[in-house]
Amino acid sequence: MNSKRPISVTIIAILYLAVGITGSIGHGREALMARPFPTDAIWIELTEFAAIVCGAFMLRGQNWARWLAVAWIALHVGISIFHPLRELAIHVVFLVLIAWILFRPGAAHYFRNAEAT
Numbered sequence: 001m002n003s004k005r006p007i008s009v010t011i012i013a014i015l016y017l018a019v020g021i022t023g024s025i026g027h028g029r030e031a032l033m034a035r036p037f038p039t040d041a042i043w044i045e046l047t048e049f050a051a052i053v054c055g056a057f058m059l060r061g062q063n064w065a066r067w068l069a070v071a072w073i074a075l076h077v078g079i080s081i082f083h084p085l086r087e088l089a090i091h092v093v094f095l096v097l098i099a100w101i102l103f104r105p106g107a108a109h110y111f112r113n114a115e116a117t
Contacts, residue, residue, distance in 0.1 A: 003113035005061065006106045012098060013058040016069060020051030047072070058102075061114020066102040073098050 024045060031041030050072055057065035073095045080088040101107060 003061075003110045005059070005110050006104075008101045008104075009058060009066075009107050009110060012069070012101055013055040016051045016055030016058070016072075018055075020048045020053075020055060023051065024048035047075070061111055063111040063114075066107070066111055069102060070095070070099050 027041065027044045027048060031038055031045070034041075050068065054065050054069040054072055058069060073091065077088070077091045077095050080091040
């Protein structure tokens with residue numbers, strides 16, 4: 001039985017794809033132009049790639065991708081602890097909102113049914 005993907009999951013997945021792609025392009029350009037090459041650029045690109053993976057596989061209904069998506073934004077909350085309070089608050093709001101959307105009954109049903117097929 002195939003479950004229809006909730007529009008909220010589609011929106012979150014597309015946002016992850018957009019953030020991952022634009023972030024990768026933007027940070028990649030900065031890193032390539034910087035001299036010497038910033039070693040943290042590799043970690044930044046890996047997190048951007050993780051966002052792309054989250055988005056792509058949430059669209060395919062992979063349950064692990066929604067968990068990775070929540071872990072990805074939780075990482076940003078952790079990093080934001082060292083930034084201004086406003087940035088931390090914004091990331092916390094995103095974390096709560098994304099987790100709430102991805103674990104609501106309709107989304108849970110979609111991911112459970114997609115994994116079963």
